[in-house]
Amino acid sequence: MTLPSSQDTQDPRLDLLKAWLNRHAAGYSLELDTLAPASSDASFRRYFRLAGKAPEDDGTGTLIAVDAPPPEKCREFVQVAQLLEAANVNVPRVLAVDFDAGFMLVTDLGTDSYLGALTDAQQAHDARRPRTLLRDALDALIRWQLTSREDVLPPFDESFLRREMELMPEWFIGRHLGREVDEKTRGLLDRTFALLIASARAQPQVFMLRDFMPRNLMVTTTANGSNGSSAANGAATPAANPGVLDFQDAVYGPITYDVASLLRDAFLGWDEEFELDCFVYYWERAKKAGLPVDPDFGEFYRQLEWMGLQRHIKVLGLFCRINYRDNKAHYMKDLPRFMGYARKVAERYAPLRPFARLLDELEGRADEVGYTF
Secondary structure, three states, rough: OOOOOHHOOHHHHHHHHHHHHHHHHHHHOOOOEEEEEEOOOOOOOEEEEEEEEOOOOOOOOOEEEEOOOOOOHHHHHHHHHHHHHOOOOEOOOOEEEEEOOOOOEEEEOOOOOOHHHHHHHHHHOOOOOHHHHHHHHHHHHHHHHHHHOOOOOOHHHHHHHHHHHHHHHHHHHHOOOOOOHHHHHHHHHHHHHHHHHHHHHHHOOEEEEOOOOHHHOOOOHHHHOOOOOOOOOOOOOOOOOOOOOOOOOEEEEEEOOHHHHOOOOOOOOOOHHHHHHHHHHHHHHHHHHOOOOOOHHHHHHHHHHHHHHHHHHHHHHHHHHHHHOOOOHHHHHHHHHHHHHHHHHHOOHHHHHHHHHHHHHOOOOOOOOOOOO
């Protein structure tokens, strides 16, 4: 599909992007008349695919033009891409960038997403394919975590964790449900948040992608979206699968966060036996590689579950904010999955059960709820 003319779309940033791409057309064999939407995400970034190729690639192919209007994070994207490539993780190569304008031209990792491949496998009752794909992703995560260094990425500290969770009372309870957060509810939330923050901060801290989930992973057979070329500057060629996208928000944070993100996602659900198999796989491989995971699997699993609950609380508020503030309603259908994740974890651990009762009450599942610890 070819994009309509800019006169029809009334899209001034698209005009600017086309003009910027035109300046790079000769160097990358760009065919601007093939420019078409590739995807968008929960932010204001947009992605377009067009015919073109990196100079060192063989044959013809496609590239991705990124429209990331300031303050979207082009500089951070480039920085984290370099860190990931140094860790032998497959990411798009940045071919050209204009930090001030918020435009990038990067290599194309294709259209075969983990989300699509895993969904197809679930529908076909194929357990082998998901296990292979998710183990590839966990292996890539371990390589990334092994390169962790403090003071390179922003810290996922107490204020960061709390700020994320505060989205829930503001946007889910207040805006979506139209309820006032009374003193009793506020006290329960504060106690729950304090428990989750303490657990997260007590974990070993590593490089953390934050959005390491099937929607941001691609099934790939070549590195960096290349057509047979090796990595630039004589660097080792990254392992092909998976290709990793949307990593500009990476931070330095708890070691279990990205594992929870991968397996407890908005768009896919797994039975507990399959989840545990993946968690054990990561835990054993991480220990063998020298990562500082807790030596007791039971405690590691508790850390992971509590970390996942922090993320689910954030997402309940985030999806509502995206809906009501940014007019992107398609995430709202996934709220029940996250409510289910949150309730299941909170019910499993005595200190968190009052929070589970609050979720019941918010959904009208209980007439009387006790909030005391």
